[in-house]
Amino acid sequence: MTAAARRRLADATKYIVAGAVAAVAGALVITLMGGDVLSAYRSFLWSSLGTAGGFAQTLNKMCPLLLGGLAVGVARRAGYFNIGVDGQIYAGAIAATGVALALERTATPALAVLVVAVGVIGGGLFAAIPGALRAWWSVNEIFVTVMLNFVAAFLTEYLTTGPWNDVMAGEAITRLIPDAATLPMLSVRAGSHVGIFVALAMAGVVWLLIERTRWGFEVRALGDNARAARVAGIPTARITFAVLIASGALAGLAGAIEVTALHHRLILGLTPGYGVMAILIAVLGQSRPVGILVVSFAMAVLLVGSDSLQRSIGLPASAALVFQALIVLSVLFVDARRTVRPS
Amino acid sequence: VTFFVDPELLRLMLTMAAPLVLAGLGELIMERSGLLNVGVEGMMAVAAAGAFLTMLKTGSLTVAAATAVVAGIALALLLALYAVALASSQLTVGLSIFVLGTGLASLLYRVVIGVTTVTPTTRTLPSLAIPGLAGLPFFGTVLFTQNALVYLALLLVPALAGSLVLTPLGLRLRAAGENPRALDTVGVDVRVLRYGAAAVGGALIGLAGAYLPLAVTGAYSDGMIGGRGWLALMVVIFGRWQPGWALVGALLFAYTEALQFKLALVTKAIPPQVLLMLPYVVAIVVLVRLYRGAEPPRALGQPYRRESRL
Secondary structure (H helix, E strand, C coil): CCHHHHHHHHHHHHHHHHHHHHHHHHHHHHHHCCCCHHHHHHHHHHHHHHCHHHHHHHHHHHHHHHHHHHHHHHHHHCCCCCCCHHHHHHHHHHHHHHHHHHCCCCCCCCHHHHHHHHHHHHHHHHHHHHHHHHHHHCCCHHHHHHHHHHHHHHHHHHHHHCCCECCCCCCCEECCCCHHHCCCEEECCCCEECHHHHHHHHHHHHHHHHHHCHHHHHHHHHHHCHHHHHHCCCCHHHHHHHHHHHHHHHHHHHHHHHHHHHHCCCECCCCCCHHHHHHHHHHHCCCCHHHHHHHHHHHHHHHHHHHHHHHHHCCCCHHHHHHHHHHHHHHHHHHHHHHHCCC | CCCCCCHHHHHHHHHHHHHHHHHHHHHHHHHHCCCCCCCHHHHHHHHHHHHHHHHHHHCCHHHHHHHHHHHHHHHHHHHHHHHHHCCCCHHHHHHHHHHHHHHHHHHHHHHHHCCCCCCCCCCCCCECCCCCCCCCCCHHHHHCCCEHHHHHHHHHHHHHHHHHHHCHHHHHHHHHHHCHHHHHHCCCCHHHHHHHHHHHHHHHHHHHHHHHHHHHHCCCCCCCCCCHHHHHHHHHHHCCCCHHHHHHHHHHHHHHHHHHHHHHHHCCCCCHHHHHHHHHHHHHHHHHHHCCCCCCCCCCCCCCCCCCCC
């Protein structure tokens, strides 16, 4: 066997081990909940992949996960951890909803495009805060992004219950945005929207930017060795600022799509921890667009499948988060064993 | 002025500072040994859920706190296993433990409680008036009518500060974080020290997580840790890895939290959500100054490899 083939085999083993750990943990929880493991797993796969509606659900979930994963991944390539994707999703969603509601009565051409663009800017601006603090004040971006998650969540709570509240609904949701501001469906019957294509396109854009442009080279140089990058004359502060804005913009796009394509309004709980999952997705996907693409699909299957088990045996939604974390810890375990003891 | 130094306000500040002090000291012990634990938030969440559920089932505050301590130790040792034995990236493992803890806490609660319309509640830790001192004007209210965990947290600060500087174990712990090779050279096992630091630190972090349901709310809700785990990490940096200064940082964050409660009571003009943002915004403002001149333990976050060359 060649070295490359051996590495690929080892990689495959790694993910099989991780999947097995998650499956065993799943079986344990399902048994605890008093469900039948085999039928639960059958309905898990059937509900997420077996039907057109289920597959549409999976694609819809994959959209924010892929965009969020890309957001974390881009920052990680420059050596930074963006833990604030949830906050930036909210920021994008808030900005998008705000514009859509403000232009409710004016016949603006291509309103949906404008609304999504504003969402992207909203996410980018929100991430500009940790970006600037990191670039020019060396403030750790992890803390700032985490703190801003809370700020964004409270702002969303204020807007959805206060000024933008849908009085008829009696929930923390805003009024519906105008039809002109919504994105089209992919299949009305299955219920999938075009967001997944936007997300896939962004995976391509990110790959091009990072792997094929001078800017991307500078980002990678910064991530590989910040000191060497600075010595080599790369404007590290500017790159840091820009890369965190790009990261936030991707998250903002995810938020804007959730508003314009899925909910057609801003809701509290718009992101049930997509940003947290995005960290794991980026780690598992090794911050590469292709890896993130594959992992976010798998995680979407996991989310939709767990969701069906929530309906049938009452499996809590948080179980998916636990399984995801177990998968990452298993992969890290196998990875570490390989580097600690080279054969 | 009396509004801002009102004894009731300062009393609330100390009550809210206790979890930050406990978790901060736990994290400080771990970081001093060279272990960076960014999973505090998740560890506290599991401890909070574990403590509350145990309290609900047994009715014993002691057993509930012990459960939280065990949960904290278990997760901290898991982190140490990756950091010490497997030499993984402590940042990545810590974040995974943050996610794992966040999910696990919610999962545990739902599996045990199920879906209910009424949130179950328990009694909370009573306040303990110190005889002779509780009657003092001002200080009696602020300092001497707190619950037992507040006293414990406050006493731990000088105890830890003293043992770090004065005891051989404290010296070894600091050496493990500054220069593990030197420690290894004189025949002290770095791994044992780091596992030990993780166990002690995890216990304190677990206690901090238990504090919220057991001493404050008497109930559990998802997200109840509310960033306090992350604040504990900042408290350590704020304190320049010294227990005494970490206490000052904890008091500062706790003060903004207490002030926000008080403002919410007296004013209706500002929406409550805007007030709730206040502690987090203050934390970001504090962060800007936090890093100036901060020098972490030199081996922080780095695995110690005995066989590696210098």
